[in-house]
Amino acid sequence: MNKLRVLIVDDEVGVLNSLTRTLRNYQKPLEVISESDPRNALNQIKTETIDILITDQRMPLMSGLLLIHEAKKLKPDLQMILKSGYTDFDVVVDAINDGHITGFIMKPWLQREIDLIMTRAIASKQERDFIKFVTKQHMLSLEDWKVVVQRLEEDEQSHDERTVRALSLLIQPKDAELYQHSVRIGELAMHLGNQFSLSKTDLRRLEIGALLHDLGKVAIRDHIHYKSGKLNEEEFTQMKKHPLYGAEILEALGMDPKIVEIVKHHHEHVCGDGYPDGLKGDDISLLTKLSPFLMHMTP
Ligand SMILES: [Fe+2]
Numbered sequence: 001m002n003k004l005r006v007l008i009v010d011d012e013v014g015v016l017n018s019l020t021r022t023l024r025n026y027q028k029p030l031e032v033i034s035e036s037d038p039r040n041a042l043n044q045i046k047t048e049t050i051d052i053l054i055t056d057q058r059m060p061l062m063s064g065l066l067l068i069h070e071a072k073k074l075k076p077d078l079q080m081i082l083k084s085g086y087t088d089f090d091v092v093v094d095a096i097n098d099g100h101i102t103g104f105i106m107k108p109w110l111q112r113e114i115d116l117i118m119t120r121a122i123a124s125k126q127e128r129d130f131i132k133f134v135t136k137q138h139m140l141s142l143e144d145w146k147v148v149v150q151r152l153e154e155d156e157q158s159h160d161e162r163t164v165r166a167l168s169l170l171i172q173p174k175d176a177e178l179y180q181h182s183v184r185i186g187e188l189a190m191h192l193g194n195q196f197s198l199s200k201t202d203l204r205r206l207e208i209g210a211l212l213h214d215l216g217k218v219a220i221r222d223h224i225h226y227k228s229g230k231l232n233e234e235e236f237t238q239m240k241k242h243p244l245y246g247a248e249i250l251e252a253l254g255m256d257p258k259i260v261e262i263v264k265h266h267h268e269h270v271c272g273d274g275y276p277d278g279l280k281g282d283d284i285s286l287l288t289k290l291s292p293f294l295m296h297m298t299p
Helices: 013-024 038-047 064-074 086-097 111-136 142-153 159-174 176-195 200-211 215-219 233-239 242-252 257-264 286-297
Strands: 004-009 030-035 052-056 079-084 103-106
Touching: 004 013, 004 038, 013 030, 013 111, 030 038, 038 052, 038 064, 052 064, 052 111, 064 079, 064 086, 079 086, 079 111, 086 103, 103 111, 159 176, 159 200, 159 215, 176 200, 176 286, 200 257, 200 286, 215 242, 242 257, 257 286
Parallel strands: 004 030, 004 052, 052 079, 079 103
Antiparallel strands: none
């Protein structure tokens, strides 16, 4: 996944520098840019790719809240974080209640608070990107997607668990048989992984990779996916893109790269005649090599 771009707006240059330094210590690499004039910031939001906006509330040329309102009109998907002092607490509460901001920073801030706020903003952005991807590819209508999300929220699982389950649920309406097949493979992966003395983390990666290996098939057009006879050359070329589609979905969600690799390369062969990259031998990871083995073991 590309580095996320964060724009910080504050009329005090010292504060800008301090917050920029704090963000550089964040666990994931971010591209941090700063601006002291909110009018220039609006122009940047209009013309450049910005993923997260962090703005101070009290600025002489424009309040942070006004900047957020104007920015929202330009980029509805932009994640907004408002920075303020305790005296502006009412403004912050109203902004949260109105759904305008995904987080707020109270001065003075602590590194761990910033980490938490950024993690939340990034997760929110990834979820929005994913919903856009799913609806754009006509995998599910927005209404169907809301039903899936509602079912997940009732389950009280962790964000990662919910993501994996959401993805496996995406397969179900497209192809019930494929869904059952994927669940069986996921279960088998655990048994097979034990034979290879994989670590607990690798076992879980293998299980998720096996469960989601054919996720990209939800993006294959129905007349190809459901065709009962042999696919013609052009149809087969389309079908061969499913590992790439699956990897694209998982990357957009910030999934563990080793899981993405299993999904992307589950049709590679050690002799080099697989797809999509024609990888050979040890260019294919052990986890990825185990996944097609599993597929041949299941009906
Ligand atoms: Fe496949």
